[in-house]
């Protein structure tokens with residue numbers, strides 16, 4: 525039975541599916557299929573090694589200032605494992621780091637787990653389907669890059685909530701009465717953030733969240749589907765493309781009870797403060813002009829405001845007693 529058949533059967537028996545149920549089912553199938561990264565979309569760590577290296581610097585700085593404790597380095601939705609591979613190449617040079625770290629990956633896709641295992645060979649890696657499975661005996665430093673945007677959302681407009689039904693052969697959006705203000709929100713995201721905040725408060729540590737999104741307030745319908753790098757209809761071909769929505773950083777901060785929040789700031793400003801320009805210059809030295817041009821182009825793509833520098837936002841939360849993290853301007857002073 526294809527996913528479309530399963531969804532049709534569900535709708536036939538219990539009526540239109542609420543948007544979050546539709547999105548969860550579609551994305552589970554999408555990420556369980558062939559490796560989507562590079563085919564349907566690309567992400568910052570896949571653009572350049574500089575991205576993961578900067579995050580490695582961020583982790584190392586925080587870990588050292590926290591007193592270099594034994595800890596769990598966690599990534600939510602690690603994709604191909606590229607970010608952590610680049611970060612760990614930087615971090616392994618720190619005395620005592622390799623002995624202090626365990627790597628914990630939260631990933632639901634078996635295809636991507638295999639890619640992560642290959643990329644992170646040699647490190648002590650464990651996989652989990654859910655944040656709730658993480659060990660509870662050490663502080664955590666957690667990274668989530670383009671993770672929250674894939675989590676299910678709900679939408680309400682004019683006293684009706686968006687569902688997905690069937691008209692003829694096609695899946696179509698349908699609206700059902702639901703009193704309340706116009707909104708787009710992600711209960712899945714705020715639940716994860718609340719669970720994470722409770723853990724960080726207990727275990728110590730910090731989380732770094734990078735995604736495209738906004739700082740709160742109303743932004744209308746931000747649901748989109750991408751296939752082969754182009755926009756597609758979110759209600760056609762379930763499971764064939766990535767469904768995403770803009771991340772509401774204001775809602776995530778509100779869910780991070782008991783923690784200090786830093787940012788959000790633009791990805792361009794964050795990476796600039798961590799020294800990405802100097803890293804690009806070092807990588808370019810001695811390279812052929814064409815290779816140097818590729819590095820310059822990657823730097824531009826990651827940091828320019830009209831590229832990923834402004835729409836991608838970076839926020840961090842830290843547990844009580846943990847130092848303020850680098851990259852957030854005055855907050856880090």
Ligand code: SAH
Nearest residue numbers: 555567601602603630631632633669670674
């Ligand atoms: N962080 C990576 C990949 C981003 S794509 C990068 O920057 O390249 C989103 C990732 O989240 C994929 O690894 C996907 O399989 C994973 N994912 C999506 N929904 C998930 C869920 N509910 N639980 C765990 N992992 C999930």
